[in-house]
Amino acid sequence: GESVGLHLPTLSVQEGDNSIINCAYSNSASDYFIWYKQESGKGPQFIIDIRSNMDKRQGQRVTVLLNKTVKHLSLQIAATQPGDSAVYFCAEREATGKLIFGQGTTLQVKP
C-alpha cells in the first residue's frame, strides 16, 4: 500500500546549525513530493516541492533532496532559526491532486 513516513519524531538543533529532516515513501507513482510546516494551532504551510524527475531543488534557506533509488526525501534547513520550530510533514501529491501526508517530525530549535 501507499505510505509516507518520517524517520524521527523529534529533532532538536541549536540555533544557527543546519537541520536535516528525513522521510521515506513507498508509492513511486506520485508526481510531486512536498514539505509542509505546521505551527501550533495552524494549518500546514507549503515550504517547497520537488517533481519526481528531479533530485534536488533549492529555495530560500531550504533544500529538498529526492533519492528515488531508495525512496527517500529530505529537507535541509540552513542556519536554523527559532521561527523554524514546528512540525514538518512530507507529503506526496498524486496526479489527482490528493495529498498523502507522512507522520510529522517536530523540530525544536534551542537558542
Add this chain to the structure above:
Amino acid sequence: EPEVTQTPSHQVTQMGQEVILRCVPISNHLYFYWYRQILGQKVEFLVSFYNNEISEKSEIFDDQFSVERPDGSNFTLKIRSTKLEDSAMYFCASSPGQSREQYFGPGTRLTVT
C-alpha cells in the same frame, strides 16, 4: 495576501448531532479539499471537489459526510451524525489547479462529546 478562512475555529457537539464546517477558499481557486488531523497524528485526505462535484474521496468519507459549494465563495463539510471518533482538526484547502500548491486554512477543531 489572500488566504483560506474557516469557521468556526472550535466546534463542540454531542454525539449524533449534525455539524457543518465552513470554509472560504481563495477566490480564484478551482480545486477544493478537506483533510482531517486527529490529535497527534498525520493529516489525512478526506475529499476533493472540482466543478461542483466530488473528484475523489477517501475511505473515511462515508455516507455520513457530504460537501457542498452553496454559492460562489463558501465550501462546506457536513457530518450528519457525529461520532466520538470524528473529533479532530478539519482543514480546508484550495488550489488554482490540480497539480498546483494547496493552500490550507487554519482549521476547525471539532470535539464530539
